[in-house]
Amino acid sequence: ETGVTQTPRHLVMGMTNKKSLKCEQHLGHNAMYWYKQSAKKPLELMFVYNFKEQTENNSVPSRFSPECPNSSHLFLHLHTLQPEDSALYLCASSPHGAGEVGEQYFGPGTRLTVT
Amino acid sequence: GQNIDQPTEMTATEGAIVQINCTYQTSGFNGLFWYQQHAGEAPTFLSYNVLDGLEEKGRFSSFLSRSKGYSYLLLKELQMKDSASYLCAVRDSNYQLIWGAGTKLIIKP
Numbered sequence: 001e002t003g004v005t006q007t008p009r010h011l012v013m014g015m016t017n018k019k020s021l022k023c024e025q026h027l028g029h030n031a032m033y034w035y036k037q038s039a040k041k042p043l044e045l046m047f048v049y050n051f052k053e054q055t056e057n058n059s060v061p062s063r064f065s066p067e068c069p070n071s072s073h074l075f076l077h078l079h080t081l082q083p084e085d086s087a088l089y090l091c092a093s094s095p096h097g098a099g100e101v102g103e104q105y106f107g108p109g110t111r112l113t114v115t
Numbered sequence: 116g117q118n119i120d121q122p123t124e125m126t127a128t129e130g131a132i133v134q135i136n137c138t139y140q141t142s143g144f145n146g147l148f149w150y151q152q153h154a155g156e157a158p159t160f161l162s163y164n165v166l167d168g169l170e171e172k173g174r175f176s177s178f179l180s181r182s183k184g185y186s187y188l189l190l191k192e193l194q195m196k197d198s199a200s201y202l203c204a205v206r207d208s209n210y211q212l213i214w215g216a217g218t219k220l221i222i223k224p
Contacts, residue, residue, distance in 0.1 A: 004157075040123070040216060041216055042119065042213075042214040042215055042216045042217075043158075043202070043204075043212075043214040045211065045212065048211075056211065090157065090158075101146070101163050102146075102206070102210075103148060103160040103163060104158075104160065104212070105160070106157035106158050106159070107157055108156065108157050109157060
């Protein structure tokens with residue numbers, strides 16, 4: 001399989017549930033990202049990992065917890081979410097290094113609904 | 116603050132040309148990207164500009180003026196499959212991407 005894959009594609013969860021989103025990239029990239037996309041709003045960067053190390057955390061609530069066990073896999077652990085967290089969660093990866101344009105390659109996203 | 120502005124929605128006719136504008140105010144500049152996103156799908160990379168001028172890629176071209184904080188994406192010979200949202204993003208001095216809200220392009224026969 002090639003590109004960036006995400007599972008599950010759709011998730012409905014209650015506010016007291018705990019769930020995890022998974023992202024896998026098969027592109028040999030060393031930077032991975034989690035984004036939140038809400039209708040008619042700009043993409044919101046949540047977390048960035050470079051070479052498995054978290055380099056950015058844009059003031060994301062602690063109910064979202066990322067994990068990057070290796071440069072190909074990224075998880076987003078969810079617990080006690082709020083209805084306003086319902087959105088499309090996108091994972092992306094990019095090459096990182098001198099001379100690289102650094103364009104990001106996105107997975108298909110997980111459509112999350114919090115009830 | 117950092118800001119990217121682009122029109123919310125545009126309509127064009129199949130076979131025609133359309134220009135989608137993007138203006139930006141960011142802390143530093145390290146390149147501007149255009150992405151295409153079809154409804155229900157992931158954004159896909161279209162173009163990258165870091166120097167002033169026009170970059171052409173088939174039916175799509177992207178222009179940048181750093182002094183004006185301005186870019187446009189030009190789509191020629193429009194096809195129905197070009198109906199999508201077009202996202203403008205600028206990489207700032209911290210190498211973070213700042214995203215616009217996207218322009219929804221509707222193509223009519």
